[in-house]
Amino acid sequence: MSPVRFGIQSLAGLLAISLASFTVITMMPADPVAIAIRVWNLPATDETVAALRAQWGLDQPLLFRYFHWLTDFVTGDWGRSFRTGEPVLGEFLERLPISLSLGLAGLALAIVLAIPLGFFAAAYPKGLADRSSRAFSVFVQAVPGFWLGLVLLWVLGVQLRWIRPFANDWTAVLLPILLIALHSVAVLARVYRRDLKETVAQSHFRTALAKGLSERQALWKHGHRSALYALLAAVRSEAGWVIGSTATMEILFGLPGISQFLVQSIAARDQLVLQAYVMVIALWMLVMNGSAYLAMRFLDPRIA
Template sequence: MRVRRLLRPFAGLIPTLLLTWTLVFGALQLVPGDPVELMLANSQASEQAVAATRTKLGLDRPVWLQYVTFLGHAVTGDFGNSFRTREPVTKMIGDQLPATLWLSAGGLLFGLIFGTLLGVVAGLRPDGWIDTSIMTIALAGVSMPGFWVAMLLIQIFATSLGWLPVLGSGPTALILPSISVGLFLVGGLARLVRSSLIEVLGQDYVRTARAKGLPEARVVIKHALRNAAIPPLSLLGVQFALLIGGAVVTETVFARPGIGAMLVTAVLEKDYPLVQGIAVWTTAACVLVNLLIDLLYTILDPRARLV
């Protein structure tokens, strides 16, 4: 039964990837504009040159054949060359991916630390002024648009106070973008940790631990937090995709390198190979992260091992 439980998340891996990659291909086909005309807009190319370029890029083939070719590239990870720069797509993504990973990791770290901390404090002191204040902050963090938060952070901490830089590649230049990306995670995580902790603290085994005279810190950390962490863990799987999506806006506002800014340019210019490559790698990463979280359930919740 334990082996079946561990293998169960893998059963939906291939259908999920196939569905997401199909949606990516279909959405890209619906974007208006001709990529060949965009490529040759400034060269005054003849109709013969346009047709030859379309044939060379494989855009004259039926849509179903382009779809099959796309799936083949998705499986192998080789998407050829970019329409716009003629560079290998894999190399372009590899050059920009570290910057996005650092930004996503910074946002995730910020969200985990402050979201968990605020949620625990509110859960231990529910229905008081501290709880109300924290939940107000959490609601604001979830509600505020990412681009507005980014511009507000720039105005306060960079322009007015001059504490942190807007541009650059060092650790200090990563602070404001990380806060901008991770703020929505703080709000959602704090609310979920609070409600989960309040529910767990009302369980019989927690009251029994307190009746035995165990220190409150041990009761909360060893008995309550471990079980209260299960619902927030499921949230992280969903929020990981939003972290990547938030990087698109944040990288644009802060003029940072990364696959988010590169994706915006690729979509506007209908650079099929580059858009498809970025979409395939990011969706695969999201699916794998959710798969990892499913496996972590068996560590945090012993009952899941018996299912």
């Protein structure tokens, strides 16, 4: 797929997601005006209700409201939160660095750890490294992240006092980043290992051994590039899992990211916040998908 076609498909996907999410969120069985009147302690008069509905465009047809919202969203006007009364863009910009830091750091840590884990598992297929990697993969996918987080929080923070959870410094994010990385590193390591093992059956691998290379040297020299390609392809799907893990960690550790803000806004049916969150997540997936695509093109320029 060419970059131009990739860009067009991504843009079309964003538009489809925006329309679908806007329709679903707008059709939710709740009146944001009634919620705002209750939260802001405003007089529930007909004039107040009419003014708020006109101000937020709730008296307009759905399609007109969508295009109006889309135009404003693209130009940086994400509207005002029904719950807080503050600009949604400002609320997100204040919280987004925390969420991005957790997600990107967790995914990067998973990639860095997956390569050596997968390599040693492939180099010693019947050894401790491979068995440990398999058991670790099963464990982290079977155990809920929030439960594991609570256990590690109690052990590392309360019993051993190695970390300071809920502190207002950089140590507060160490455990959340590790927990986000755990699931992804297990999956990526097995993907990397599987592709390396496929290299062993290739004729050029046997030729490399005949030339005097050790099995590990031949595996790295002739298998790493293709295995890294497979790992990057898996990163595109793992990026979606990271979103859920980041949201769980924000709530579990009380980190003021966008996911925690979303949870607070759901009960109030804060439509503009919900819509902005959907679009931010869609943009995250688009950026991660595009980054992995460019890295895969770099590894294999034959990709059209």
